[in-house]
Structures are given as C-alpha cells and as structure tokens.
Amino acid sequence: MGKNVTGVGRPRASGAAASSQNAREAVLEAAGELFTGAGYAATTTRAIAERAGLxxxxxxxxxxxxxxxxxxxxxxxxxxxxxVAGGLSGGDAPAAVRLWALAYADIRLLGGARYNLGALYLLPEIASPNLAPFRAEREQLKAVYRDLVAESGAHPDSVAVRSNLVFGLVESIAIIRRDDPVLDVEAHAVEGADGVLRVAGLPAPDATLRAAARALLPRS
Structure with a gap:
C-alpha cells in the first residue's frame, strides 16, 4: 500500500475560526509536521502558529x-x-486471534499516521511530569499485550520478557518508518502481527486466523 492510512486532519483556520475545533486540529497538524521534521527542541510555538495560520x-x-x-x-x-484493546478484552475469540488483531491495528496506527509520531517516544521530554498521563496510557496498552501473551499459554516465567519483546516489535514500526518513509504499511502490519504471535510462542498464523482477527476490528 505504502500510503498513510490514519492521521490528524489538515484544516486551516483564521479569524473567527481561530477559537474553533478546526484551529486546534490545525495546531496539531502543524506541530506534528514540525516536531517530526525540524525536531521538537528546535520548533517554537511561533513556528507552529505560523504554520497553522494562527x-x-x-x-x-x-x-x-x-x-x-x-x-x-x-x-x-x-x-x-x-x-481497540477494550473491544477485544474478554472476547470469545482465542487469545491468539485477539493478540494478532491488536498488534495489526496498533502497527497500522503508528505506521500509517500522516506523521511519524511514534518516533517522538524517543524524546527525553517523554519523562516530563506533564506527560505522565501519556506514559500511564502506554503502560495500560502494554498491560493488555501482557495479558494476551499470558492468556495465549506462555509459561509464567516468560510472560514478562515475551510481552516486552512483543511491545517492542509493534513500536519498532516508528524506527522502520524513519528509515523508510514510504514503507508499505499494510504489509508491515500483517508481517508484524505475524511476528508478534511467533514472539509470544504461538504457531505461525494462517489466513483463517488473520481473517478472524480482522473481523474483530472496527471498520475504517
């Protein structure tokens, strides 16, 4: 596919629209472009405002x-x-199917956004107290992966290590995308989700499992 599949919109705002939701989205669009292009530290709020037309x-x-x-x-x-994880939790589908679905959706999100926002995870500013809510939500997501790995039958002694590796594999799409900006997002999502199951100690998925996993996801 090689095209972005999700992302912040690109409205522009001026005048009365400066206090609207469109203005907020314009700021996020401009900041996403500048943070991932020029760099977070080098980007000023003035530059963001100018880029957003505000x-x-x-x-x-x-x-x-x-x-x-x-x-x-x-x-x-x-x-x-x-x-997505909330919709998969406690479902009737086998854990392997739900794990594949979550990894596939997660990789598509990180790999297909307009800008490579996953690369911002490497910023030292991530440790800021003001970003504690983000860190907490990321840990929640990681905990879902851990639960699915455990439910998939991994030995209790290996669950922590396997879930760390699974989570790292999913988020590695940001590094891959940095080196290959025109990567095929769909192919990476499928192969990445396949790899997640293997890292979790599960058999390689087949077309039937992939189809069942996709059926669990919201239609985009």
Whole structure:
C-alpha cells in the first residue's frame, strides 16, 4: 500500500475560526509536521502558529505550552489502540486471534499516521511530569499485550520478557518508518502481527486466523 492510512486532519483556520475545533486540529497538524521534521527542541510555538495560520495568542488559547501540544499528539498514538484493546478484552475469540488483531491495528496506527509520531517516544521530554498521563496510557496498552501473551499459554516465567519483546516489535514500526518513509504499511502490519504471535510462542498464523482477527476490528 505504502500510503498513510490514519492521521490528524489538515484544516486551516483564521479569524473567527481561530477559537474553533478546526484551529486546534490545525495546531496539531502543524506541530506534528514540525516536531517530526525540524525536531521538537528546535520548533517554537511561533513556528507552529505560523504554520497553522494562527496568531500565537490563539495557539495559547488551545494549548498553554508546547509540551501540551506534544501531549495531545502522543495521546493520539495510543488511545485508538486502547479503544481497540477494550473491544477485544474478554472476547470469545482465542487469545491468539485477539493478540494478532491488536498488534495489526496498533502497527497500522503508528505506521500509517500522516506523521511519524511514534518516533517522538524517543524524546527525553517523554519523562516530563506533564506527560505522565501519556506514559500511564502506554503502560495500560502494554498491560493488555501482557495479558494476551499470558492468556495465549506462555509459561509464567516468560510472560514478562515475551510481552516486552512483543511491545517492542509493534513500536519498532516508528524506527522502520524513519528509515523508510514510504514503507508499505499494510504489509508491515500483517508481517508484524505475524511476528508478534511467533514472539509470544504461538504457531505461525494462517489466513483463517488473520481473517478472524480482522473481523474483530472496527471498520475504517
């Protein structure tokens, strides 16, 4: 496929629209482009406002600080996957099917967004107290993977290690995308989800399992 499949919209705002939801989305769009292009530290709120077509005061109305913008962008990389995970938790489908579905959806989210926001996970600013909610949500998602790995039959002594490796495999799409900006997102999502099952100690999935897993996901 090689095309972005999800992402923040690209509206522009001016005048009365500066206080609308469109203005907020314009700020996130501009910041996503600049943070992943010029770099977070090198990007000023003035540059973001100019890129978004807003006055700097209007930007501060929506986001009191640059870190608040970063927090919103990071939340968009994990909350959709948490919603998917919530829909999969406690389901009747085998754990292997639900694990494949979550990994597939998660990789598509990180790999297909307009900008490579997953690469922002490597920023030292991630440790900021103001980003604690993002870190907590990311840990929640990791816990879902851990539960699915355990439910899949992994030996209790290996669950922690296997779930760490599974989570790392999913998030590695950001590094791959950094080196290959035009990667085939769909192919990476399928192969990545297949790899997650193997890392979890499960048999390689077949077409039937993949189809069952896709059927569990919301239609996009």
């Amino acid at each position: 006055r700097q005061a209007s930007l501060y109305y929506h986001f009191p600080s640059k870190e608040d913008i970063l927090a919103a962008l990071l939340a968009a990389t994990v909350r959709p996957s948490l919603e």
